[in-house]
Amino acid sequence: xxxxxxxxxxxxxxxxxxxxxxxxxxxxxxxxxxxxxxxxxxxxxxxxxxxxxxxxxxxxxxxxxxxxxxxxxxxxxxxxxxxxxxxxxxxxxxxxxxxxxxxxxxxxxxxxxxxxxxxxxxxxxxxxxxxxxxxxxxxxxxxxxxxxxxxxxxxxxxxxxxxxxxxxxxxxxxxxxxxxxxxxxxxxxxxxxxxxxxxxxxxxxxxxxxxxxxxxxxxxxxxxxxxxxxxxxxxxxxxxxxxxxxxxxxxxxxxxxxxxxxxxxxxxxxxxxxxxxxxxxxxxxxxxxxxxxxxxxxxxxxxxxxxxxxxxxxxxxxxxxxxxxxxxxxxxxxxxxxxxxxxxxxxxxx
Numbered sequence: 178x179x180x181x182x183x184x185x186x187x188x189x190x191x192x193x194x195x196x197x198x199x200x201x202x203x204x205x206x207x208x209x210x211x212x213x214x215x216x217x218x219x220x221x222x223x224x225x226x227x228x229x230x231x232x233x234x235x236x237x238x239x240x241x242x243x244x245x246x247x248x249x250x251x252x253x254x255x256x257x258x259x260x261x262x263x264x265x266x267x268x269x270x271x272x273x274x275x276x277x278x279x280x281x282x283x284x285x286x287x288x289x290x291x292x293x294x295x296x297x298x299x300x301x302x303x304x305x306x307x308x309x310x311x312x313x314x315x316x317x318x319x320x321x322x323x324x325x326x327x328x329x330x331x332x333x334x335x336x337x338x339x340x341x342x343x344x345x346x347x348x349x350x351x352x353x354x355x356x357x358x359x360x361x362x363x364x365x366x367x368x369x370x371x372x373x374x375x376x377x378x379x380x381x382x383x384x385x386x387x388x389x390x391x392x393x394x395x396x397x398x399x400x401x402x403x404x405x406x407x408x409x410x411x412x413x414x415x416x417x418x419x420x421x422x423x424x425x426x427x428x429x430x431x432x433x434x435x436x437x438x439x440x441x442x443x444x445x446x447x448x449x450x451x452x453x454x455x456x457x458x459x460x461x462x463x464x465x466x467x468x469x470x471x472x473x474x475x476x477x478x479x480x481x482x483x484x485x486x487x488x489x490x491x492x493x494x495x496x497x498x499x500x501x502x503x504x505x506x507x508x509x510x511x512x513x514x515x516x517x518x519x520x521x522x523x524x525x526x527x
Contacts, residue, residue, distance in 0.1 A: 206437065208430035215323045217423020221416060225333040226354040228340070233350060248401035253283045255397030256390040263385040273372025280365060322368045329360030392501035399508035400489055406515050407485055410477050417471035418486060424467045425490050428460045429497060435460075457494075464490050 178184040227243070257279040265272040336345060336353040345353070408415035439452035468486050472479035488511070492504030 204434045206430050206434035208427045210427060212323055213427040214423040215327065216426060217420050219323060219326055220422050221419040222330045222333060225337040229336050229350050229353055233347060244405055248398060249286060251401035252394045252398035253286065256394030257283060259393040260390040263389065267382045268378030269372045269375035270377050273369050277369050322364055325364040326361065329364045330357050332356045392505040393496065396492060396496065396505040396508055399512040402512040402516060403485055403508065406519060407481060411475045414475050414482050417468060418482065421468045421486065425464055428464050429494060432456060432460045432494065461487060461490065
């Protein structure tokens, strides 16, 4: 070569300038499919207590008590779960203390409507069981104790499975929900003990304000009211929506994972926005398709249930990204409007 520059040009022409793609990164939001599906089942299993104790109470007199206890438990569980996750940033022990205090208050407050005599009679036997179990056991489910809770609810499953062929009698109808309640409390105590015995946090982070969890509790209350109003014509709608919470949680994880993939594949903000909208539409459509088959068997038709499911799933997605107040206010307004319409219809009905 006549000069160093010609040598450099020759080497530049000979050396390939292609680089191998890096290995695919692990998905940090990969969901645990069996666990998600099991959690959906766990949301529905406490309803078996109502099936077992149905002959012991009058639905026309006691239903408002049960509905009020269920709505209160739902709202409290949402707020407590959010606050426990905030405290988890400091440490497991601090989160355990939050769950212990909140679970005790929830267990005492959830069955409070059942302790107040109804206008037409006393509260039904076993009315406090599901609400108290949800208030005290919600923390255990949030700590990944799904299998323990499934085992704790075995008395309910066994009793309900035997009903078509065997009449257990009033004693067993009351004893089985009580046994399940005690087992749920034991599972929750075990989960809380594991948290409370963890090492204390080294950094003294300030406690998050209580008002930070208020929108999550209000959303839980609104979601409970909307779900109960949807099920007033056909209880199967509530069962279908409850069981769908497992696939809904799985799709929330999938949305995050696929959004990360879309971000890595995008070179401009507009491209990422387009891909992210596509992922959102895909996840929401998949959730509604899961809910469509049972929705077709509902007496009022599938439209109302699918709309409610879409609203609740979108609200949960927004809350997962820290957008709490807008979905809570929208759901509260919807719940108030539907409840007002139902009350007005009953008032004007001859």
